[in-house]
Each structure stands twice: as structure tokens, then as C-alpha cells.
Amino acid sequence: MRVTLEEGGPRLHRSPPPRPREDPAVLVGIELAALCRSDLKEVAGTRHGPSQFGHELVGVVRESTTSAFAEGTRVVLDPNVKVERGTGFADHMWAAGPDDLLRHALQPVPHGPAARRLVFAEPIACAQHCLSAIKRQVGGLRGAQVVVLGAGTAGLFIAALAERAGAQVSVCNRSRARMDAARKADLLDVPTLLFGELAGDRADVVVVATSFVTPTVLDEALRLVAPGGLVLLYGGTAPGDRHPGLECDLDQVRRTETVAACTWQGHSLHVAGSYGTTAEDFAAAIGDLTDAASPLRAEALVAAEVDLPGLLGLLRTPDALGPGKIVVHPEPS
Structure with a gap:
């Protein structure tokens, strides 16, 4: 069947x-x-x-x-x-x-x-790949202020792995129902807030982990990122996607995993992408799921x-x- x-x-x-x-x-x-x-x-x-x-x-x-x-x-x-x-x-x-x-x-x-745990190997490998993309741009995550936009499976895994890497993590979402479900899962111990509740211009890294990189979500990412910080595109994009006032092709940046130096409202920042996985990401994900201690x-x-x-x-x-x-x-x- x-x-x-x-x-x-x-x-x-x-x-x-x-x-x-x-x-x-x-x-x-x-x-x-x-x-x-x-x-x-x-x-x-x-x-x-x-x-x-x-x-x-x-x-x-x-x-x-x-x-x-x-x-x-x-x-x-x-x-x-x-x-x-x-x-x-x-x-x-x-x-x-x-x-x-x-x-x-x-x-x-x-x-x-159990299969109920191992079935998550692929999304966790994608989250590991996202963290590798961040580290290529900012180095180590210990002590970094990281905001993840999107409290779906991908966003929660990215937040959990960033927390394990020593980052100060917050998760933001547009709907309260998804935030309530994230808290109930108790997968990680970080602040969970709705869009607009977190102070702006403070995050070293903002990960856009919603299903799609929409203008509303990208506006929130740009509001939160500190001058000189990084906006990492993980959510879905379409060919030719752009954002008014942000001089880069969002889909090309994400799919080619390149980085674009941009200016937003007088502040410099970088936009980078995460796309796909590697064998090393899967090895790390399987280790995350089967680690005897944690x-x-x-x-x-x-x-x-x-x-x-x-x-x-x-x-x-x-x-x-x-x-x-x-x-x-x-x-x-």
C-alpha cells in the first residue's frame, strides 16, 4: 500500500x-x-x-x-x-x-x-545544516543572541540546536496556538513570544524558519536584527523573490547558500541562506537523537x-x- x-x-x-x-x-x-x-x-x-x-x-x-x-x-x-x-x-x-x-x-x-524518534533524522539534519550556515558567517554561537522566527518543527529544532551550542535563543511565531503547542512539547527551555513582543535591533542572528519567507516575516526579521547582524533564510522562497529596500535575490541567496551584504534603513547587515543537507549533517542528527547522556x-x-x-x-x-x-x-x- x-x-x-x-x-x-x-x-x-x-x-x-x-x-x-x-x-x-x-x-x-x-x-x-x-x-x-x-x-x-x-x-x-x-x-x-x-x-x-x-x-x-x-x-x-x-x-x-x-x-x-x-x-x-x-x-x-x-x-x-x-x-x-x-x-x-x-x-x-x-x-x-x-x-x-x-x-x-x-x-x-x-x-x-524507537522509530518515533529516528523518523526525525532528516529534519534535524536540515537544522544542523542551518547551524553550519550560521557558523560560517558568525563563527561560534556561544553567547550569541539568536532569534528563530517560526515555531514549527524546523524552527524548534534549529532553536534547540542553537541553545545546545551555547546561544541565547528566543523563538517567535505569528500565532499563539503554535506557541502553546511548542511550550507543551517542552523540547527546549527558551523564551517563546509572538511577533512584535521582542525588542528590535538586538539579535546577532535572526533565522527565518517559517514555511515561506513572506514580506511580513522578513520585515520582522529586519526589525529584530542588530546593525551588522545576520538574517538567515531557511523557509521556502520562489525564483525571483525580493523584498522592497533589500538589495538581494532572496531565492538565489537561499538556494546557493551565499551571503549578501545589504543595507536596511541605514544599517548594514548580511543575508545568507541554508538549503539541503550533507552526510555530515545526518551523522550529527543521528548523534543528537541517540546520544546516551542527552x-x-x-x-x-x-x-x-x-x-x-x-x-x-x-x-x-x-x-x-x-x-x-x-x-x-x-x-x-
Whole structure:
């Protein structure tokens, strides 16, 4: 059984996934998947770039025609590596491609930790990549004033990792419901405020981690950043996106992970981007989740659990989704 995204929208198939024509190939039995905001963007047609539908997952290799993976290996997926694959919203998923690409696309994870925790490996790897982008511009984070705009999964992970790196972190969001959900999850111990409640011109770094980098959110980022500070674009952008008075192409900065020196209302600042992941980010994320002394309790963000038919219903009514992460079981509940 699998949920695929097709021209007419999401569709539930009760047949096995088709095997790729090329070799080597690996069949992964899906333990658990998770619904990402980018999946919803794909359904709505508002996400730019190659499809990554059904990419947050943890599973076990059931068949393998490559020496890179033995049967029984537990894996998570790096969707930024270009292999031929099916959707992770399924009971099984095929992946095919050269050995070196498969080895990077399917990242091994230990068997001990619960799937409810390991399914967060990919979003945490993205958050780790974001922190690396910040460090390239400002150096170490210890003692830095960091504000994260957006209290969704991405924003909370970025804030949690920045706090662990020694930064003084605040999280701001536009809606109170999402802030209340963030406090309830108790993933991190930092101030959580609504837009406009934090004093301006004080943050060394402002991370825009909302689903989209909208003019309203960017205005708040520019209000909060200190002269000479950094605005880091993590949320979604579209080709040609610009902001009046800010002389840079926002989408190009984000996707190429470059930095632009800008001026805003007489103050100098830098705008940089974070896009994608690396193998090092996944290694760090898996370490965060499995650290024996202080693991990142990512499963605290799980708000609801559905099966594949239930996922199809959610994809058809995305406006009904509340805050928190939806995890998807491959077998009917």
C-alpha cells in the first residue's frame, strides 16, 4: 500500500510499489514516516524544485542487490541525493542507483532507538545544516543572541540546536496556538513570544524558519536584527523573490547558500541562506537523537498518528492540520 502524488492529486494504491528497472536496487520496509510541510506544499503546487514527496522515514532493508547494504540494515533517507525511489508513504519503498549514491541516500541508523524518534533524522539534519550556515558567517554561537522566527518543527529544532551550542535563543511565531503547542512539547527551555513582543535591533542572528519567507516575516526579521547582524533564510522562497529596500535575490541567496551584504534603513547587515543537507549533517542528527547522556527528544513533537488511508484524507484537507508533527504508520490502524 502506498500514497503517491500524481497529476490529479494524492492517490492511495493498494498494490506493491513497482521495482525500478535499474540496478543496484534496495527495497526498504517502512517502519514509520512523517508528514513534512514541504509535502503539503507539493500537494498545493507551491513548492519549487524537484519532488521529495514522502521523504521523512525510517525503515529496514528487506531486499538488496548491492553490497552497500545488507538485508536487515536500518536506514533513514537523505532526499537530496538523486536516486530513483518511490514514496516513503508506503509499506515498502524501492530505491535504485549507483552504489555510492545509494550509500549516501540511505543513511544507516541503530536498531535500538524507537522509530518515533529516528523518523526525525532528516529534519534535524536540515537544522544542523542551518547551524553550519550560521557558523560560517558568525563563527561560534556561544553567547550569541539568536532569534528563530517560526515555531514549527524546523524552527524548534534549529532553536534547540542553537541553545545546545551555547546561544541565547528566543523563538517567535505569528500565532499563539503554535506557541502553546511548542511550550507543551517542552523540547527546549527558551523564551517563546509572538511577533512584535521582542525588542528590535538586538539579535546577532535572526533565522527565518517559517514555511515561506513572506514580506511580513522578513520585515520582522529586519526589525529584530542588530546593525551588522545576520538574517538567515531557511523557509521556502520562489525564483525571483525580493523584498522592497533589500538589495538581494532572496531565492538565489537561499538556494546557493551565499551571503549578501545589504543595507536596511541605514544599517548594514548580511543575508545568507541554508538549503539541503550533507552526510555530515545526518551523522550529527543521528548523534543528537541517540546520544546516551542527552538525546534530543524529538518525539515530543508528535501531535497525531495516522495510517495511509488516514494520510490521504489529511492531504485532501490540509487546512484542518494543527501544529505538531503527524506520523504515518504503513499498516492500517
